Amino acid sequence: MAGKTPLAPAALLLLLGGLAGIKVGLDGMPRAKIPGAGIVYLPSGPAVKAAVFGFSSLTADVSYVWAIQYYGNTAVPDRRRHFNRIFEVIADLDPNWMDPYLTAALIAHHDFRDPELALKMYDDGAARxxxxxxxxxxxxxxxxxxxxxxxxxxxxxxxxxxxxxAPAIARRLFANAAFKTMDYQTSWETWREVYETAPDREIKKIASNHLYNIKASVDIAALNAALERFREIRGRAARRLDELASTRLIAAVPKDFDGKDYLYDPKTGEVKTAVIPWKR
Structure with missing residues (x-):
């Protein structure tokens, strides 16, 4: 984290005084209530920022370490209750410090099993x-x-x-997610861009395999639809894929990305590629 400022003596005294106050307060409480009780002394982010006289970044450091200890203590009851408040204070103190958002997302996922809260932490980090x-x-x-x-x-x-x-893999993951949502056009265009700008043969081969898979998915879906229509019209399964073209259900039988024929089994009606896309 950039911009951390050495603690001035006056600020150090204030910080130690605050910690001492928490200690005194806790000493007067029943022992059963001590785990996590210090949270009641945590003011809002703007209030803390105004009180630390320009030492917001350092105070964020201290608060972050305290938060990690707080959520690492399984004896603290209902740790989720003050979750947003704690990390909002840290974010208000040092909004450009990235670690707390990422840590908060991990806590939301692993401790609370709350994916929406985890995503909110990522979104908060992105917003700031x-x-x-x-x-x-x-x-x-x-x-x-x-x-x-x-x-x-x-x-x-x-x-x-x-x-x-942004790492190059972000674009590849986007292309893969587009494929998973059946947005084949977007996936094709993105993988094509990856292929054409690949820095090495390995990435180019990965992109080529994905392009092969996209074309095969689109072609086989079209062939399956035409085969079903042929069965409805003729009352039987097509014996060969070229029957689909001769009956004008398709303009022509497509070939795969490598220019090879798709395999068709008239007994089962299955259409598949001649090779496994990832083993070309």
Missing amino acids: NPEAWIFPFEAGHYCQLYLRDYERAKSYYRKAMDLPE
């Missing part, structure tokens, strides 16, 4: 740091990995991939 690619990228990965919500993942990856210093 609109040029930081890490927040929409992590949110997209979260939607993809844990929620299997590829529509939301696609939206997050789209935001991330064009931000400054």
Whole structure:
């Protein structure tokens, strides 16, 4: 984190005095209530910021360490109750410090099992740091990995991939999410761009395999629809794929990305590629 300022003696005295006050308050409470009781002494972010005389960044450091200890203490009852308040205070003190947002998202996921709260933490980080690619990228990965919500993942990856210093994989993950949502045109165009701008043969091959898979998915879906229509018209299954063209159900039998024929089994009606896309 940039911009951390050494603690002035006066601010140090104020900080120590505040901690001593918390200690005195806790000493007067029943022991059963001590875990996490210090939260009652935490004021709002603007109030803390006004009280620390320009040492907001340092105070954010202290608050962040305290928050980690607080959420690491399983003896604290109802730790979720003050979750938003704690991390809002830290964000108000140092809005450009990225670690607290990411940590808060992890706590929301692992401790609270609340995906929407986790995504809110990523969104809050993005709102305060609109040029930081890490927040929409992590949110997209979260939607993809844990929620299997590829529509939301696609939206997050789209935001991330064009931000400054975003990793190249963000664009590839966006293309993959588009494919998962059956947005084949967007997926095709993005993978085509990845293919044409690939820095090495490995990335080019990955993009080529995805392009192969997209074309095969579109072609096979069209062939299956034509085969079903042929069965309705003729009362039987097509013996060969070229029967679909001869009956004008399709303009021509498509070939795969490599120019090879698709395989068709008239007994089962299955159409498939001649090779596994990832083993070309």
